[in-house]
Amino acid sequence: MSTIKIEKLLNITIICLSIIVVVCGLRFVSNYSQEASWDRPNNEEDFIYAINEKRYSDLVNTMYLRKNASNPRGDLKEYLAIAEYYRNTSFYKMYKEVGDVEKADKYLVQIDENKKNIVDLTFIIDEINEELGVVYIE
The missing domain is CATH 1.20.5 (Single alpha-helices involved in coiled-coils or other helix-helix interfaces)
Incomplete structure (x- = not known):
């Protein structure tokens, strides 16, 4: 029982x-x-956090997750430009180091376009260049 x-x-x-x-x-x-x-709104706080923590490589991932922004404005446009600048500078450095000048020049043109969209946070360009070890970009 x-x-x-x-x-x-x-x-x-x-x-x-x-x-x-x-x-x-x-x-x-x-x-x-x-x-x-994927439907999460374009939250600028994710970008601000990565910038404050100087985790610029995280910006690229955040950019890809937020790529659905059809027409970004203001700060979001600048944050996306910083993320693209980091990505393009990384590719520029990689192709420059392996000697593929043609592809490196292609990314150099994109870097110049990204710089035009970075207005208030231009100091980040120097920090990214220092982090990636890019001394001079023509």
């Missing part, structure tokens, strides 16, 4: 724990999907 009660108690416990695990899993998926959603 006591083994039947123990089995019944264990079955109820297993069912309760299963329900808790399912609810926690659904809550996790719900929270994560909101954080990593």
